[in-house]
Amino acid sequence: MEELSVAVSGINAVDNPGPGIAVIRSLKEDGRLNLRTIGLAYDAMEPGIYLDWLVERSFIMPYPSSEEADYLGRLFYIQEVAGLDVVIPTLDAELPLYIKGKEKLLSRGIKTFLPTWEQFELRSKEHLPEVAERIGLAIPPTEAVTSPSELYRALDRVGFPAMIKGLFYKAYRVHT
Incomplete structure (x- = not known):
């Protein structure tokens, strides 16, 4: 079987680990694959x-x-x-680049497995309430905010404790 060269991102294996190492381990544990792995990192200190x-x-x-x-x-x-x-690619922040560049990658012989742009948009936090309702999933009150004043008003509506989530990562439980 011909060797397959597979690059995987998200290889930061720290307190907030990326999924890349788990993906690589899963691929390597499949004895049917003959592959060589390439880690794609954003920092020289990423343990992966x-x-x-x-x-x-x-x-x-x-x-x-x-x-x-x-x-x-x-x-x-x-x-x-x-x-x-x-x-x-294993990180949400990368997906727009890969989705937009999919045809260029394919033209160079690099294969991917990506959602469509519409599928990617569905997973955004702003669409969470409508998607959850459509599939019958109960979620806590959710509001998207873009400024501190919007955040204060939203917290007045939803109450405490609350979770404040960043655009791509990090979430904080707040009580005040």
Whole structure:
């Protein structure tokens, strides 16, 4: 069986771990796959870079807030120097770049498994109440806010304790 080169992001294995290491471990435990793994990191201190029994090669990526051309250019560079057949992005912040660049990746022979833009949008926090209602899932009162004054008004409505969640990560339980 031909070796498959698979790049996986989200390899930060710290107190708020990314899912990448678990994805790589799952792939490696499937004895039917002949693969070489590449870790995609955003910081030289991400522990996944140093887990050489799981990650054969690793590369630092530009942050997902960078330009699409820079981000995809880095993936194409990785393909040239290390080979790259499949990329598995595991972080929400990356998905817009991959979804928009899917055809460019495919044209270079890099396969992915991605949601459509519409599917990606459905998972956003602003759509949570409508999606939950549609599938019959009860959720606590939820409000999207974009400023401190909106936050104070929302907390007056929903009460305490409450959870305040960031755009991509971190959540805090608040009592006041």
